[in-house]
Amino acid sequence: MITSIKPNPWAMLRHAVLLCGALVVLTPFIWMISTASKPPSEIYSSDVHLIPHHFALWENLREAFAKADLGLFLLNGLIVTVSIFVLQLLIALPAAYALAKLRFVGRKTLFALVLFGILIPPQATAIPVFLLLHQIGALDSYAALVLPFTISVFGIFLMRQFFMTVPDDLIDAARMDGISEFGIVWRVMLPTALPAVTAFGIFSVVAHWNDYFWPLIVLNSQQFYTPPLAVAHFRNAEAGTNYGPLMAAALVIITPLVIAFLLAQRRFIEGITFTGLK
Amino acid sequence: MSDVASTLGPIPLARPASTALARRRPRLRNAAAYGLVGPAFVLMLLMLLGPLAGVIALSFTDYQLGAPSFAWIGLVNYQEMVADKVFWISLTNTLTYVVIVVPGAVGLGLGVALLIQSGAGLRGFYRTVYFLPVMATLIAMAIVWEFMLHPQFGLVNGLLRSVGLPAHSWLQDRDTALLSLCVIGIWQALGFNMVLFLAGLVSIPKSLYDAAEIDGAGSAWSRFRLVTWPLLGPVTVFVVVITGIRSFQVFDTVHVLTKGGPSKSTDVLIHTMYMEGFEFFRSGYAAALTVVFLVFVLALTLVKARLAARQVHTS
Numbered sequence: 001m002i003t004s005i006k007p008n009p010w011a012m013l014r015h016a017v018l019l020c021g022a023l024v025v026l027t028p029f030i031w032m033i034s035t036a037s038k039p040p041s042e043i044y045s046s047d048v049h050l051i052p053h054h055f056a057l058w059e060n061l062r063e064a065f066a067k068a069d070l071g072l073f074l075l076n077g078l079i080v081t082v083s084i085f086v087l088q089l090l091i092a093l094p095a096a097y098a099l100a101k102l103r104f105v106g107r108k109t110l111f112a113l114v115l116f117g118i119l120i121p122p123q124a125t126a127i128p129v130f131l132l133l134h135q136i137g138a139l140d141s142y143a144a145l146v147l148p149f150t151i152s153v154f155g156i157f158l159m160r161q162f163f164m165t166v167p168d169d170l171i172d173a174a175r176m177d178g179i180s181e182f183g184i185v186w187r188v189m190l191p192t193a194l195p196a197v198t199a200f201g202i203f204s205v206v207a208h209w210n211d212y213f214w215p216l217i218v219l220n221s222q223q224f225y226t227p228p229l230a231v232a233h234f235r236n237a238e239a240g241t242n243y244g245p246l247m248a249a250a251l252v253i254i255t256p257l258v259i260a261f262l263l264a265q266r267r268f269i270e271g272i273t274f275t276g277l278k
Numbered sequence: 279m280s281d282v283a284s285t286l287g288p289i290p291l292a293r294p295a296s297t298a299l300a301r302r303r304p305r306l307r308n309a310a311a312y313g314l315v316g317p318a319f320v321l322m323l324l325m326l327l328g329p330l331a332g333v334i335a336l337s338f339t340d341y342q343l344g345a346p347s348f349a350w351i352g353l354v355n356y357q358e359m360v361a362d363k364v365f366w367i368s369l370t371n372t373l374t375y376v377v378i379v380v381p382g383a384v385g386l387g388l389g390v391a392l393l394i395q396s397g398a399g400l401r402g403f404y405r406t407v408y409f410l411p412v413m414a415t416l417i418a419m420a421i422v423w424e425f426m427l428h429p430q431f432g433l434v435n436g437l438l439r440s441v442g443l444p445a446h447s448w449l450q451d452r453d454t455a456l457l458s459l460c461v462i463g464i465w466q467a468l469g470f471n472m473v474l475f476l477a478g479l480v481s482i483p484k485s486l487y488d489a490a491e492i493d494g495a496g497s498a499w500s501r502f503r504l505v506t507w508p509l510l511g512p513v514t515v516f517v518v519v520i521t522g523i524r525s526f527q528v529f530d531t532v533h534v535l536t537k538g539g540p541s542k543s544t545d546v547l548i549h550t551m552y553m554e555g556f557e558f559f560r561s562g563y564a565a566a567l568t569v570v571f572l573v574f575v576l577a578l579t580l581v582k583a584r585l586a587a588r589q590v591h592t593s
Contacts, residue, residue, distance in 0.1 A: 014397045021390060022407045025465065031433050032422045048436030095318035104311035110319065117326050119579050123527060123548050124572045127555050127565055128332030129325060131343070151321035179309035209414045212530045213548075217556050228417035232534050235421050240298065243425050250418035261413045265406050272412065273473045 007083075010138035036060050036247035043243050060248040067245060070252050077256075080226055081205045082144045087150040088204060089197065093173070096159030097185045101171060111160070117153035123213065130217055145219040145226065149208065155200055162196040163189055202271030209257055227253040333572075336565035343559035355566035365567070366552040367542045375460055375546060376525040382464040383521050384514070387471025392506075394472075395479045396498075405476070409469040409564065416466060420531045423462050424449065449535055452543035459531050459544055467524065471517050478513035519582040523575050547571045 034050050035043055037057040042049070064070060098104065099111050129148050133139050138147065166189065174188045190197070212228040219229060231253050233247075238246055262266045337355055342346035359365045363581035376592070394404050411419065426433045427448040448458045486505050495504050529548040530537060538545035548571060555564030 008546040011397050011399065014393055015399065017405050018393050018400075021386075022404060025408055025411060025469070027433070028419055028422045029414070029428060031426055032419075035422075035425060044431055046431065046436065046439070048433060048440065064453045091317050092319060094314035096313040098314040102308075102314070102510070104308045104315075107311075110315060113322065119576060120326060120330055121523070121527060121572070121575050123529070123551070124333060124568055124575075125326060125329035126335060127561055127568060128329035130556070131332075131561065132324070132329070134343070148325050151318060153322065153326065156318060181314065185314065189501060206413065210417075212417050212533070213552075216533070217552075228530075230416050231336055231415070231418050232422060233456050235424075235534065243431075246421065247425065248372065250455070254414045257413050257415070258410070261410070262406070265402070265409075268413065269405070269409055269473050271469065273477065 008022060023276055027087050032247050032251055036251050037180050038244060040242075040244060048272055056244065057248065060244040061252070063242075063245040064249040064252065067238075068230055068234045068249060069222075070249060073225050073227050074252070075257070076142075076224060077209050077227045079142065081208045083142070083146045084208050085201055085204045087146065088152045088155050088200075089152055092152055092159055093190060093193075094185045096163055097201035098190050099152045099156070099182075100163035101166075101168070102181070107231075110217035113154050114153045118157060122259065126214070126217060133218060139218050140220045140224065142224060145215055145224065148214070152200075152204070152252075155204070158196060159193060162193050196220065198267060203267055205270060211243045301392055306543065333565045333568050336562055337569050339562045339565075343427060343561050348562070349468050351562070355563050358563065359566055359570070364542060364545065367568075368538075368545040368547055371456055371542075371544060372526060372528070372546040374456060375463065375528055376522055377462040378457070378460040379467065379525045379528075380518060380521045382460070383467035383471055384517055386464065386468045387517065388475050388510075388514070390468065390472045391475035391479060392502075395476060405473070406471050410471045411466045411483045416530050417525055418465070420462060420534050423458075423465075423531075424535050427458055450540060452540045455540060455544045459528070459535070462531050463525060463528060467521055474513060474517050474520075475510065478504070480584055482509045515582060515585045519578050522578050526571065526578070547574075 030050070034052065036068060037055055037060070038052040038055040039054050039059070042052055042054065073242060099107060099114070125148075130139075133144050133147070138144050170192075171184060174184050209226075210228060212224070212232065215224075215226045215229045216232075218223065222230075222233070225233065231249055234249050235246055281387050297390055312553065337351060339345060339348045340351045340354070354534050390404070390408055394401055425431075427435075429435060429447040432448075434448065446454065448454050482505065486509070487501055488500055490511060500505055528546050531554065532544055532546055532549045533552070536544040538549050547567065551564050551567040552572065554560045554567060
């Protein structure tokens with residue numbers, strides 16, 4: 001009885017260390033919110049305090065939205081990430097089905113190429129892909145942001161592995177019902193693969209929402225800016241003089257994904273780690 | 279769906295019929311297969327394999343974006359690179375970054391995972407908190423870090439001053455700029471590694487700990503040394519290589535916070551490649567830099583494959 005009431009020293013130590021670490025990890029987020037809520041007089045003072053004396057979050061947000069078209073940039077982020085994911089699925093699912101369930105000449109070679117493709121880091125192909133887009137006059141557009149990522153060899157690999165586990169009888173039954181091979185992909189395989197598709201979708205959306213390298217290379221016009229490019233541009237334009245609205249803008253940019261993550265943590269962690277193993 | 283499969287399975291009439299049907303139309307199916315893989319294959323050639331061959335070919339030319347013509351110049355780009363001090367600084371900085379971030383992010387990720395797994399309380403909460411930086415847009419958070427490291431109004435210097443230590447211009451001093459970027463890199467990567475280690479820890483059967491305890495491994499340390507660490511081996515190799523590859527790709531924080539400065543002290547391979555290829559449009563030379571980057575990343579991947587194969591043999 002007494003031992004159950006007595007606090008366990010190991011458990012206390014565990015919490016103490018983990019809480020300290022958590023505080024360090026959270027500090028940038030806390031400081032971002034704190035700074036976004038302070039008026040300039042409190043930001044540019046050597047007196048460090050967390051809670052603003054005068055709460056100025058709304059003013060800073062208003063200024064951020066007035067100086068940068070944040071609504072448009074968030075919309076761009078949505079358009080680009082959703083387009084990429086939908087096209088990735090349209091292209092990867094049929095290929096994954098054929099690789100997993102159909103026999104055709106060149107299947108092994110194709111699968112070997114897919115495996116090889118997974119090893120190629122995106123930065124390695126940047127120059128030729130840029131030159132290609134330049135050649136066809138597609139730079140500085142949504143197409144430039146989306147087109148290079150429509151092929152996801154990792155997506156093909158992941159779905160293929162998943163489809164391998166689907167019983168052949170299910171497919172044969174669908175064929176007997178007169179469903180075409182193309183129909184089987186969408187009406188039989190896709191519904192069975194929803195967990196894998198969700199995981200891949202989370203991975204894809206997070207990666208492309210946060211991507212900075214590629215939009216930086218192919219874009220000139222602000223009208224196509226994605227959120228990371230927009231916040232970097234905001235920072236350069238204000239040249240470090242206007243931290244309140246800048247932190248408010250950063251807060252706006254990270255909020256959609258962070259909220260989605262907090263609502264569906266397990267799925268996000270699963271999706272990013274399980275698919276992030278490329 | 280497994281219901282459908284199990285009900286179909288035992289029906290003797292359904293199977294021969296379906297296989298007969300399947301046999302009757304192999305050629306049709308073959309044609310359908312090409313239709314299904316066609317778009318993926320074409321795009322793979324166009325956006326991945328073609329460009330990969332292209333970047334290697336480009337590295338042997340003097341091509342500059344917008345130039346009317348180009349010539350094959352053999353190894354001249356590579357010779358220029360080897361003779362260029364900036365390349366060596368950039369390579370050294372990249373390796374330094376990797377050598378600091380990999381042990382930092384792997385060690386802390388493992389430590390946090392072990393601590394979380396060692397008790398029952400607040401597991402979900404800790405996992406969420408430590409994973410948050412992985413989700414948050416790095417560019418936005420890099421700008422927050424920049425303000426935290428601000429020489430005059432930053433939180434870090436404010437805290438240092440409050441305990442009587444001197445303030446420092448972290449990102450503006452060539453001795454601390456790269457180190458500051460490493461700290462941001464570790465902060466961002468450790469949650470990802472933690473989750474991988476947690477998955478590895480969960481898969482260790484509890485019976486092994488019980489067996490170790492019976493064999494006299496009483497202390498937490500000996501249990502870790504005898505059971506956890508050997509069984510986490512494959513996961514650890516994997517995490518080290520993944521973190522290594524990702525660290526080699528470091529670009530975002532460098533580009534937005536330091537632009538490779540002060541005096542090249544934070545210039546890294548991909549940043550040098552970006553400047554040469556997309557600011558000065560020296561495509562040929564930038565391609566040669568890309569090839570060097572590619573060699574390092576592929577070497578790491580091969581190390582992983584080799585070690586993974588050996589793990590399978592020994593275990």
